[in-house]
Amino acid sequence: MGLLRKIFSEINIPQAVYKELLLLKDYGIEVSIFSASWIKVSSPTDSSILNDLKDILDNGEAEAIALSLELKADLLIIDEKKGREVAKSFNLMFTGxxxxxxxxxxxxxxxxxxxxxxxxxxxxxxxxxxxxxxxxxxxxxxxx
Incomplete structure (x- = not known):
């Protein structure tokens, strides 16, 4: 995450992804970085689009795309193929x-x-x- 700090001034993480990241501590990975002030954890508020996305994607990917749309994010970081296809259909800029x-x-x-x-x-x-x-x-x- 220190690498991300050197590249991005702020990162918005959806609640579902944050919960997934916290599970990394079970593998001995330090997770306190996810509480840094430059990392914002929030949930998308548009439940209609979120529910539609959850029909075709995992919770983390669905929330990430919905939050990116709401925030008009500059860039979405997403690696799952299906999630990238959906992000593309919304004309979101993304990378992995x-x-x-x-x-x-x-x-x-x-x-x-x-x-x-x-x-x-x-x-x-x-x-x-x-x-x-x-x-x-x-x-x-x-x-x-």
Missing amino acids: IGGVLIRAKALGVILEVKTYLQRIRTEGGFYLSEKALKTILQAAGEEL
Whole structure:
């Protein structure tokens, strides 16, 4: 999350995603960062769109998209394929963890994307196909 702080001045996290993030403490991951003042936790208020989204997405993705729409967010960070398709249908600007890391490298916050992706995959249990890994690394100007 320290990496995110160096890239974004504020992050809005929906309540459902916040609850998912707090579960990381069960895996020995420090979660106190999620209480930082630059991280805002809130829930979308438009229940009609939220309920429609919950019919096709998990709670976290549904709330993230609904909140992004309400806040007219500059960028939505979302990795699930189905969620990205729905975000695209709403013309939301979005990126995934790979895009965040590419941005961090471009800003000089990190030196290489590959190390972070490998760590996220091994320590964080984040699934990323070899094809996606290769695509991200190519976009970052790195090799597999």
